[in-house]
Amino acid sequence: MEFLLLGVFTGLSLILALGAQNIFVIEQGLKRQYIFTVCLICSISDLILIFLGIFLFEYFNDFFSKEIELIFNILLFFFLIYFITTKIRTNYSDVSFEIKTEKNKLKNIIFKTLAFTYLNPHVYSDTVFFLGNLSKNFEITDKYYFGIGASILSFMFFFTLGYLSKFMSSYLRSVKVWKMINYFIITFMSFIALYVLTEIFNFY
Secondary structure, eight states: HHHHHHHHHHHHHHHHOHHHHHHHHHHHHTTSSSSHHHHHHHHHHHHHHHHHHHHSSHHHHHSSSSHHHHHHHHHHEEEEEEEHHHHHHHOOOGGOOOOOOOOOHEEEEHHHHHHHTTOHHHIIIIIIIIIIIHTTSSSSHHHHHHHHHHHHHHHHOOOOOOOHHHHHHTTTOOOHHHHHHHHHHHHHHHHHHHHHOOOOOHHO
16 A cells, blocks of 8 residues: 555656646646546556556666657657747637537647657656656565556546636636736746757757
8 A cells, every 4th residue: 555655646746847748738628628538648648658667667768768868859849839839829819718529629639638748758757767767676566556556646637637727717718818828838838848959959
């Protein structure tokens, strides 16, 4: 049981950092668009990466070289630039807080969720490397408990974040307020993009 709790609290300490993925989940909650889908993708992705780190840590430690990390950083940087550009070009007169059901919209949301998850090298460092390294000397049963605890925390966190944001959206129906939220998202994502760009240049 202590390893289950260790997994929960370790996962909590890592996931609370306000990163690009969390901001995207909050945004979808505020818009009330495909919250369940976004939270489910993020949660299942964390579960997969957590257990990959726990059981395949030695393999990934050798495989995930600095060059591969550089590729992920470059891909993430260009994706962030694309995302920021779309935010800057937002037509606020068309802002809607109702759920949209067009199939192409759902595809776009799934793509963005997967991109924010799997193009982010910090997701791998937190789940695969940190949790995998921490649990590498555990007994096999304790590894299971540790992984389950960290995964449960991920599910609880993402769904709480998404649906709490949805609840808050009832008080944020003003276009003026949404402009301020969008400006914050643009600013925050820009800082992340600059940080990723710094990581790219540091490689050289």
